[in-house]
Structure formats: structure tokens, C-alpha cells
Amino acid sequence: MxxxxxxxxxxxxxxxxxxxxxxxxxxxxxxxxxxxxxxxxxxxxxxxxxxxxxxxxxxxxxxxxxxxxxxxxxxxxxxxxxxxxxxxxxxxxxLGTPGRLHPMQAAFLENDAYQCGYCTSGQIMSAVALLSEPCGASDDDVREFMSGNICRCGAYPNIIRAIQQVRRDQQKDAAPQPAGA
Amino acid sequence: MAQPQAAITQIGQARARIDGPLKVTGTARFTSDHNLPGMLYAVPVGATIAKGRVTAIDIARARQMPGVRAIMKRGDFPPMSHITPNFVEPLMADETRPPFDDDVIRYYGQYVALAVADTFEQAKAAADAVTVSYAAETPNVDPHLAAENTKVVSERGDAEKAYAGAAVTLDAQYAIAPETHNPIETHATVANWDGDELTLYETSQAVVNHRNVLADMLGLPRHKVRVIAKFIGSGFGGKLWPWSQSPLAAAASIKLGQPVKLVLSRPMMFHAVGHRPRIEQRVRLGATRDGKLVSLQHDYVNTTSILDDYEENCGEATPHMYSVPNLRVTSGLAKRNIGTPTSMRGPGAVPGLFATESAMDELAVKLGMDPLQLHLLNEPRLDEGLGVPFSSRHLKECLTLGAEKFGWSNRDPHVGAMKRDGMILGWGMAACSWLAARLDCSVSVELRQDGTARVASASQDIGTGTYTVMAQMAAEMLGIAVERVEVEIGDTKLPPGAVSGGSMLTASLVAPTEEAIAAAGKALIARLVAGENTPFSGAEPQTLAFKQGRIMAKDAQTSMPFAAALQTLQIASISGQGTGQGTFGAQRPKLSSHSFGAHFVEVTWRPEIARLRASRVVSVFDAGRILNPLAARNQIEGAIVMGIGMALLEGTEYDAASGAPINANLADYVVATNADVPALDVHFVEYPDYNLNALGARGVGEIGLAGAAAALTNAVYHATGIRVRELPLKLEDLL
Structure with missing residues (x-):
């Protein structure tokens, strides 16, 4: 800085x-x-x-x-x-536009990971940063890492679903291809 | 002409929100996102005493600071009118005194001046530089309440006599700390006076009401005021009725002839925009030895402000919740030097059910009976308060299905007897109820030549999914895809809609949408019949019908979609309007309409480190037909999250000396964060309530919060043996 x-x-x-x-x-x-x-x-x-x-x-x-x-x-x-x-x-x-969403934005949309949408920009920016942080694999780990972002509507369960979905997709993409594939 | 197709079923589908792409990209525009040319920034100055008088306001230093356009105080604009609230127009305000009306201070944070400047930084610095002198008196913010005037809310039989003669009795008192809504979007107004009309971008759950109140307060004709709220950063009741920042911003814009933006700070959210008041309740239950209720007395009192009587209707659910021949429910108020309270998510029933459902659990312990069995045993056949049948009540199924999914039959009733991973488990349950009603509501529908439709209403989407559910409804009724429906809401230029409150909007929209579509269809038929070269030229209109978006001859198998009809007629579009009648507040309803549900909660307790966690929740609801399960489950889960906050975290503390809410920020007024919330397992038993509307839908915004806190504290009792009768629970209560 x-x-x-x-x-x-x-x-x-x-x-x-x-x-x-x-x-x-x-x-x-x-x-x-x-x-x-x-x-x-x-x-x-x-x-x-x-x-x-x-x-x-x-x-x-x-x-x-x-x-x-x-x-x-x-x-x-x-x-x-x-x-x-x-x-x-x-x-x-x-990060993305309505016609060209970042994978995290798409996951928030698909999982209804918001209600009013007011805290959503902050949730998504935190979630994207989390992808490159040393966060453990479990839902509880993600809950802890996302607890600096309050969602008063309480869409927390869907926020976790969205983030874990993106992390799973990332792992699949990063996984070595099986032999012969 | 094509054969009629099977209806496309849009109802009941889990679908992503149509406004979702705007919300996930930051392009949904909330009130404070509006930046108008020449816009000024306003920052209010709040009183730093809670009782007394303003003796002087020194603005000299503030006025000469850079960028400052005005420091406004009492007398700087024409006096505003007081509002006499009524729900019919609607013309609702909980704080009826307009800002700067007199020099008397009745609560901490009451606005006494307004700084207006070119930038937010300049306005804030100027507001801080205003010096206010007071003749201060000692405020009354005493949390111990004594009802100053009581009234009987509901009565049957002789509750006192039956209580005196009951074999088993329970007498317990419960209290709830003041809760503050704290939507993450703070209240805001962007006011733009153009010399003739006033436009307000508002954080409003009820744009039509807001327009009426502001016009009347400012002395403007209602048609000269327009209120716009396209996206609302939630409200939970706090944004139902206008608060005084809105007329202040409007008055500043009118006086200065420029747009004015006024955004409340987080601490101001604890002062003059409502809250759930402190409530004390006493519940007395009398029962036979085998658990049949014979008497129920529920007495409650809530704080209200010095000028306004806000009553928290805690007995809303009590008369119909249980079968009990003798019942008496009374309410009372206690005036305090605190801002006016208002509805907060599930007003009345939510705090009321914390008391009655805690009492039922306490009675079950006294009886040596499973609380689930006690509920099933006292399930009523009809609404014994109103003496009418239930429109649709499936609470028994919610209770038994919830118990099955939770594994309730494995519960060891002994306190502290259940353990897992070295932790003590507590299992608790509670039942719940929330009203189901409709409000007056108008909708317009435009059918277009390209096969799309537009539905519009001056209603709002506060995060509950109204945009999407309106599109689903219209798509269902027109037999077209949801993507082909454009929804416009949140603007008083549209047909007058209903408030986003009381879980009533969804149910209120069904009939007017149907009627609007029918009206458009009728107009289309008239044109087709009168037209010269249409398939229906010269036909009698009554031989034709408009169904599923198609014009069809009643005696034939042929039909024509509205798009083709409009193309044939060479007209771009055709419109219709519909108006639905409300049922809310009906004096003598023929049916008792409510949603019901049951919560089963597990807590984990580690006494060695005093760590209490909600670890598992299973909830089942009877909330009519669910129009969009994805959004509906989200509503319920969010309400349970708020219930965890209500039980374990939330409480506004008022300083006895100054009357200030001393934890007026999100670090000290703690709400549930992600880490506070375990996996939530939410189910619906879907019994359409066709008495309420043609789709059988009820609202789901509030029912999830009802009963949640009681289920949690009942679980705490099961884990620890300590009965929590005051919310929020404090760890020291458990030590």
C-alpha cells in the first residue's frame, strides 16, 4: 500500500x-x-x-x-x-456484467444467494477473494471466512452453497485429466 | 389458428430471480445510488439529550464552512402538517409529528437541524459544527414496564376462575429487549423539486402510502408528488411508513431548488426510524393432569414514544393457537423517552409466540409430558377466538413431519442427558402462526404484438422476490414463458399497489393480475369482433373467451394467441387493469386465515468454555401453495437466521442518564453472521389456500421468525436446565 x-x-x-x-x-x-x-x-x-x-x-x-x-x-x-x-x-x-457474469456472480444467481441484493456486491467481492485465500474445505470454514459480510436478509445458507459450488467447479477444472481421457 | 396447448406451469417452479443479474453485478439501483445533476448532500443533526428543550442553535461556524449551502432549523421552512393515520387511503405513519415541529426534545437523536453542502464530507463536517444548547431533563428509558392503560384484546369463558381451579398451573414472565431492524441499506431519500413536482427516490416498502404522507405533510397535491423505489435494501417493517428524514430532504430541495440526497448513518438507524419496542409479557396456563389446557391468560405491555401510541399486538396468535375454553388476552403501553416504535418482521405474533411457546414448554416440563404431545393434544378444531373454521390449518402435519425429520422420538427428556462429541445437546421445539390476508391492490397488464407482456403495479420488491413472482403469475395466466414478462413496480405513476408488509403482497397480487389480464382479453375480443378481416369478425363477443393468453371460440376447438390477434389487428398492444379487494382487518371474517409451522432446534452447549451454538434446525410450514420454492425457502431461512439473532444476540441498550442507544452500531448491536448459522432444513406441506386467492398462495416473509426464538430457548433449557425468559439470552444467564 x-x-x-x-x-x-x-x-x-x-x-x-x-x-x-x-x-x-x-x-x-x-x-x-x-x-x-x-x-x-x-x-x-x-x-x-x-x-x-x-x-x-x-x-x-x-x-x-x-x-x-x-x-x-x-x-x-x-x-x-x-x-x-x-x-x-x-x-x-x-468483475462482470449482467450479460457476462463472473462464475461467482452466476453461482449467486443460480443459488438465490441474496434477497434484497444490497450486501451482495460485498458478499461477492469477499467470496471471490476467498478463492485465493487459505480457507479450509468445509462449510464451517467458509462460514468463518465470510463472517465479515453481514446479510441481514439472512441468505447465508445459499451464500455458502454458491461459494462451495464455485470452489468445486474450480477443483474439477484444476484436477489432472485421467489417463486416456 | 392453432390448437390450444397445455398450460406452461410456471407456478411452483424453483427459478432464479428475474432481477438477479442486476443484483449480482451491482447494477440494481438503490435509493442512495441516484446521483442527480447539481445534487447536494444533507446530514441531519440529532439531539444529544432525550428529554428537554432546545434553547439555542448556533450555526455561525457551520454556515461559513466550505461548500455549505444551508443550515436548516426550526422556522427555516413553512411548518408541516401532522398526520392522522388511517390504513384506508392509506395514510400511515408511526411518528406523526413532522420534523422541527417544536423545540421539545422527546427522544435522543430527534432531528434539530440539517446541514446541506456540495459534498457529503462538507455536510458531515458542518453538521458536526452546529452547536445546540438544551434545557435538559432526566429522561425515562426505564426497562421495567408497568402498563399505563390496559385493554382486553380477546376473552372467552372465565380464565381467572379456571386457572384457580386447574390441577396444574404455570405463571411465568417473559421480556424481549428492543430490537432494531438494521437493514444493511440505511434509510435514505433523494428529493428533487423541479419547481412544480416533487420526485422522491425512497427506501420505502409502501410507495403509495409514502406519496400520500409526504404530500399531506408538505401541503402539496398528491398528484404532484412521485415516489420511486425500484430496489430496496430490505426493510423488515422499518421502511413501511415514512420517517422524518424524508420530509426534511424534501423541504431542503424545495427551499434550495436543487436535488438533495440524505442518507442516514448507521447510528441514526437506532434513533428515529422505528424499532421493535421492549416488551414484557406474563403468561398463565392452567391444565388438567393429562395436559388438556383449561385456561390461558396472556398479558403484555410494550414501550411507546411520548407522542405516539404504537401497540405491539403480541396476542395476535394467542386466541387461535390452542384449544382452551377460558382465555383472556390484555395489552398495555408504557411511554418512554425513546423514538416511536414500529412493525418489525412478524410484529405482535413473533414476540407473543416467544412467550406462549416458552410457556407451553414450561408446562410440558411440569406435566412430565413431551412438548410435542402437549401441542398435539391441544390442537383446536376451529378458531376459538373468532368462532369460525380455519381456512386451512395443517399444524398437526407440520409438527409430526418436523418431528420425524428431526428425529424427535430419540429425544431423552432429561436435562443435559444427551451428548455428542463431548458437548451437551439440547433439543427444543415450538409451533408458530402468522396471519394470511390480502390488501387492496391494483395491477395493469399490457399484451404486446411480439408475444411479450408487461405487468405493473405501485408495489415493491424488498428482497422477497416480488419481481419474479409477478412474472411467474402473469406467465402462468397467459401461457407464456416467464422471460416474456416484463415487470414494473416501485413507482407511484403505476396503478396503486399494496404495501410490502404483513406477508400479504403475494396473495394481494393474484386477483388483480387475473382481472387485468381478463380486461385486456375482453378489450382484445371487442377489437377482433369489430375488425373486418379477423377470424372472429362479426362474432358475438359472449361466444368468445380469453384463456391462457388465447382467444377461443367457446364452441370450437380453435384458438388464437394474443400476439397473432394483435398482429392481425395491426395494433402494437392492448391493456387492462384489475383491482383486488383486501381482507386485512375485516371485522367479522367467515374464515380464520393463517399460516402455521413448527421449528425443531438443536443447540450444543460446552459448559467448560461457556460456548452455546445453534447446531441444527428443522422447520416445516403450512403456508399455502408455494409459488417459487427457491425464493420461499430463502425467506424462511432468512427469518430463522433473524430468530437466532433475536434469541441469542440482539438488543438495543438505552443509557439511563442520556437516553442514548449506546450500542448504536453493528459491532455492539450484534446480528447473526454466517458463522452463527448452522445448516437449516426447511420443508413445506403444500395445501393451497383457495379461500385466499385463485393460486392458493400465502406470503412467507414472516412465519419463519415466529416461534424460532422459543424453539431455541426451549432447547437451551433441555441442555442446561436454565429457563431463558428474557431475550436476548446472555451467557452469564447460563453460568
Whole structure:
């Protein structure tokens, strides 16, 4: 993670009390001048209008704002936008689209792993990150790894079904082909 | 013309939600996702006392901060009207006082000012810089309740006399901590006044009601206010009726002439947007030695706010739940310096059944009887409260099927006697009930030349699957694929729909959808008959029918799909509208309509480390015909998750000195997370309830929460011998 001071403060484009930063979001370079108090979450939602990432508590307690920073999951409400210059940021919009779903998005759809859909972006971003984390194989392991994302609708059983389905499919894909196949 | 085809059965199919692709990609737009050109951000300032008066509000510093457009307080906009609630228009609000109405503070967090600025950061900083002076008094947030006025809710026989003469009696008191809904989407309003009309993007479970209340409060004609709620980040009752952030945002937009976004913070969700109040209940049961109930007394009291009387109807299920000749149910209120309570998932029956189903378990212990047997023995033949038959009651089957699937017959009734892997097991059960009713509801249907249809209603989908179930219904009735149905809801420009509440919306939509399709069919027949070169030119309209999306001659085997008819007529589409009549609140119903169910719960208890876990749940429901098993099971599972929270985790704590909810965040007000929830095994016994609607469907949003907490604490008793009579259970209770 880069430090706050890597963000260049330039008087010309920033204006009084503002700060110019460059961020890479969903593979695209963005250069904007912002209020240095702005969280990464508000930057995504209010400046870039990437509203798929949700605010549920603004205190890192619910997980609705989960995004990936350099491939790792993070609560974007606990990150200052200005502290992430140069970092690679991925949001739900960078994962897939309604016509071209990421396998995790497809599994959430198939397993009805949501109700209202508000926490869903965060659940999916956590679930995708979990695939490359050292998480055990059992449902209980996944429950533990997914407990930073609250679903007040309580779609937890279906969230587990969706994630385990994707993990099984991944293992099948990764398994060596039997001889002669 | 083709032969009629067999109906495509869309009902009862587990199908993914039609709005699902939007939800899994972050493209479903919730209220706070709307960013309008020139939009300002508003942050309210809440009172930091719970009782007293505002003596001064100093805005000087806040007003000159960067980007600030206004600091609004009492007197800065014309006074708003108070609402006199009624369910008919509908015009419902639990907090009837408009914001900034006077200088009296009656609860902590009551809005006293509003900061409006160019950005959220600026508005928040300005709100924090407003200095409010108070003449504070000591608030009353005492959790010990004494009913200030009581009334008899239901009575039959002489309950006191029968209790006094009963061979076996039980007298127990139960309490439930205030629960806060805490949908993950906080309440929000995006208000846009264009100089003539007001558009509100709202977190609303009832857009028509919201429109009526806001128009009346602001003194605008109702047709000049439009409320839009396409996606709602759930509500659980908290978003049924408007709260004061909405008129505040509207007033700011009207005054400043720009769109205003106001999103409540998580702590504010504990102040002025309702909650399930604290409830104390006393249950007295009298029975014969062989377990036949002879008397049931259920007395309850809940807190309400200083200005509004919100009654938690805990006795909703009590009069029809058990066969008992002598019964008396009374309610009472206790006023506190706390914001106005409101309906929270399963209002009334859910807390009520925690008490009565705990009491039944306690009575079973006293009788030395299996609680399942006690339930079966006291199963009524008719609703003894109303004196009418049940529309459809299959609770016995829920109980016996649940017991079989759970393995209840292997239960050793002795406390702490069952063990597994070094842990003590507790097995508990409880029965449940939730009302089944319809609300007034209108739907329009448009049939199009390309074979697709559009159904529309100013109803909402709060995560319950309304988009999908409306598409399934219309597809079933029109004999077309679900994919060919477009659903539009969540907008007061559409025909007035029903609220998403009380598990009533699905049942309310059936009749008007049928009627709307019939009306469109009738209009189509009229055009075909009048048309010159159609297969039905000159026919008598009454010889034709519209069935399964096809026009057919009643005396012939021939038919024509609506798309072909529209093509023949060379018209793009034809529409119809239908309106269904509600049954909710009927004074003298001929039938008692309810859903029923049974929960069987296993807990594991490790006394050496004081670790209690819900480890297994089997639940069976009689909830009519299930239209979409995938979404229905999800509703039930989610409700059981909330039941685990209610029993083990959730409770709002009010500080006696300040009156503040001191655990007003999701780290201190704990709700169930994924790791708290074991495998849930949910079943339906499907008996269509055709008395309620033509599809036999009832709603399933609330029944899963009813009885869940009691089943859990009954299991805790079986494991530990400790009877939990106050929720949430605290570990220290078990030590």
C-alpha cells in the first residue's frame, strides 16, 4: 500500500483544500481532485458514480463496501482514497456484467444467494477473494471466512452453497485429466 | 389458428430471480445510488439529550464552512402538517409529528437541524459544527414496564376462575429487549423539486402510502408528488411508513431548488426510524393432569414514544393457537423517552409466540409430558377466538413431519442427558402462526404484438422476490414463458399497489393480475369482433373467451394467441387493469386465515468454555401453495437466521442518564453472521389456500421468525436446565 504522501498535491487542479490523486479502478487510470477526508468508498460512489459498492455502516462493521485492493479484499469505507494512489482497485463493476457474469456472480444467481441484493456486491467481492485465500474445505470454514459480510436478509445458507459450488467447479477444472481421457 | 396447448406451469417452479443479474453485478439501483445533476448532500443533526428543550442553535461556524449551502432549523421552512393515520387511503405513519415541529426534545437523536453542502464530507463536517444548547431533563428509558392503560384484546369463558381451579398451573414472565431492524441499506431519500413536482427516490416498502404522507405533510397535491423505489435494501417493517428524514430532504430541495440526497448513518438507524419496542409479557396456563389446557391468560405491555401510541399486538396468535375454553388476552403501553416504535418482521405474533411457546414448554416440563404431545393434544378444531373454521390449518402435519425429520422420538427428556462429541445437546421445539390476508391492490397488464407482456403495479420488491413472482403469475395466466414478462413496480405513476408488509403482497397480487389480464382479453375480443378481416369478425363477443393468453371460440376447438390477434389487428398492444379487494382487518371474517409451522432446534452447549451454538434446525410450514420454492425457502431461512439473532444476540441498550442507544452500531448491536448459522432444513406441506386467492398462495416473509426464538430457548433449557425468559439470552444467564 502506498502512503498518503505519494498523492501529488497540486494547486492548479485541486482547488482550496483539495488533493489530486491518480487511481487505477477496474483497469482504468483515473485522475481526480478530491477532498482529502474522502473515503475510498465515497470516492467510488460519489465521484466515479460506481454505485455497485454499497455503504452499510461506514465503520468496517458490515462488509457491504468490500472491494479488492491489489487483489485482496478490503472494506473501502476504512480506506482514505488519497492513501491508495497507484493501487489496483477492483469493484463489483470490474468483475462482470449482467450479460457476462463472473462464475461467482452466476453461482449467486443460480443459488438465490441474496434477497434484497444490497450486501451482495460485498458478499461477492469477499467470496471471490476467498478463492485465493487459505480457507479450509468445509462449510464451517467458509462460514468463518465470510463472517465479515453481514446479510441481514439472512441468505447465508445459499451464500455458502454458491461459494462451495464455485470452489468445486474450480477443483474439477484444476484436477489432472485421467489417463486416456 | 392453432390448437390450444397445455398450460406452461410456471407456478411452483424453483427459478432464479428475474432481477438477479442486476443484483449480482451491482447494477440494481438503490435509493442512495441516484446521483442527480447539481445534487447536494444533507446530514441531519440529532439531539444529544432525550428529554428537554432546545434553547439555542448556533450555526455561525457551520454556515461559513466550505461548500455549505444551508443550515436548516426550526422556522427555516413553512411548518408541516401532522398526520392522522388511517390504513384506508392509506395514510400511515408511526411518528406523526413532522420534523422541527417544536423545540421539545422527546427522544435522543430527534432531528434539530440539517446541514446541506456540495459534498457529503462538507455536510458531515458542518453538521458536526452546529452547536445546540438544551434545557435538559432526566429522561425515562426505564426497562421495567408497568402498563399505563390496559385493554382486553380477546376473552372467552372465565380464565381467572379456571386457572384457580386447574390441577396444574404455570405463571411465568417473559421480556424481549428492543430490537432494531438494521437493514444493511440505511434509510435514505433523494428529493428533487423541479419547481412544480416533487420526485422522491425512497427506501420505502409502501410507495403509495409514502406519496400520500409526504404530500399531506408538505401541503402539496398528491398528484404532484412521485415516489420511486425500484430496489430496496430490505426493510423488515422499518421502511413501511415514512420517517422524518424524508420530509426534511424534501423541504431542503424545495427551499434550495436543487436535488438533495440524505442518507442516514448507521447510528441514526437506532434513533428515529422505528424499532421493535421492549416488551414484557406474563403468561398463565392452567391444565388438567393429562395436559388438556383449561385456561390461558396472556398479558403484555410494550414501550411507546411520548407522542405516539404504537401497540405491539403480541396476542395476535394467542386466541387461535390452542384449544382452551377460558382465555383472556390484555395489552398495555408504557411511554418512554425513546423514538416511536414500529412493525418489525412478524410484529405482535413473533414476540407473543416467544412467550406462549416458552410457556407451553414450561408446562410440558411440569406435566412430565413431551412438548410435542402437549401441542398435539391441544390442537383446536376451529378458531376459538373468532368462532369460525380455519381456512386451512395443517399444524398437526407440520409438527409430526418436523418431528420425524428431526428425529424427535430419540429425544431423552432429561436435562443435559444427551451428548455428542463431548458437548451437551439440547433439543427444543415450538409451533408458530402468522396471519394470511390480502390488501387492496391494483395491477395493469399490457399484451404486446411480439408475444411479450408487461405487468405493473405501485408495489415493491424488498428482497422477497416480488419481481419474479409477478412474472411467474402473469406467465402462468397467459401461457407464456416467464422471460416474456416484463415487470414494473416501485413507482407511484403505476396503478396503486399494496404495501410490502404483513406477508400479504403475494396473495394481494393474484386477483388483480387475473382481472387485468381478463380486461385486456375482453378489450382484445371487442377489437377482433369489430375488425373486418379477423377470424372472429362479426362474432358475438359472449361466444368468445380469453384463456391462457388465447382467444377461443367457446364452441370450437380453435384458438388464437394474443400476439397473432394483435398482429392481425395491426395494433402494437392492448391493456387492462384489475383491482383486488383486501381482507386485512375485516371485522367479522367467515374464515380464520393463517399460516402455521413448527421449528425443531438443536443447540450444543460446552459448559467448560461457556460456548452455546445453534447446531441444527428443522422447520416445516403450512403456508399455502408455494409459488417459487427457491425464493420461499430463502425467506424462511432468512427469518430463522433473524430468530437466532433475536434469541441469542440482539438488543438495543438505552443509557439511563442520556437516553442514548449506546450500542448504536453493528459491532455492539450484534446480528447473526454466517458463522452463527448452522445448516437449516426447511420443508413445506403444500395445501393451497383457495379461500385466499385463485393460486392458493400465502406470503412467507414472516412465519419463519415466529416461534424460532422459543424453539431455541426451549432447547437451551433441555441442555442446561436454565429457563431463558428474557431475550436476548446472555451467557452469564447460563453460568
Amino acid at each position: 502506498t502512503s498518503l504522501f505519494d498523492a501529488a498535491v497540486t494547486a492548479s487542479d485541486a482547488g482550496e483544500g483539495r488533493i489530486a490523486i491518480k487511481l487505477r479502478v477496474n483497469g482504468q487510470e483515473r485522475e481526480v481532485s478530491i477532498d482529502p477526508r474522502m473515503t475510498l468508498l465515497d470516492y467510488l460512489r460519489d465521484v466515479l458514480h460506481l454505485t455497485g459498492t454499497k455503504k452499510g455502516c461506514d465503520h468496517g462493521q458490515c462488509g457491504a463496501c468490500t472491494i479488492h485492493i491489489n487483489g485482496r479484499r478490503m472494506n473501502s469505507c476504512l480506506a482514505l482514497a488519497a492513501a491508495h494512489a497507484g493501487d489496483e482497485i477492483t469493484t463489483i463493476e470490474g
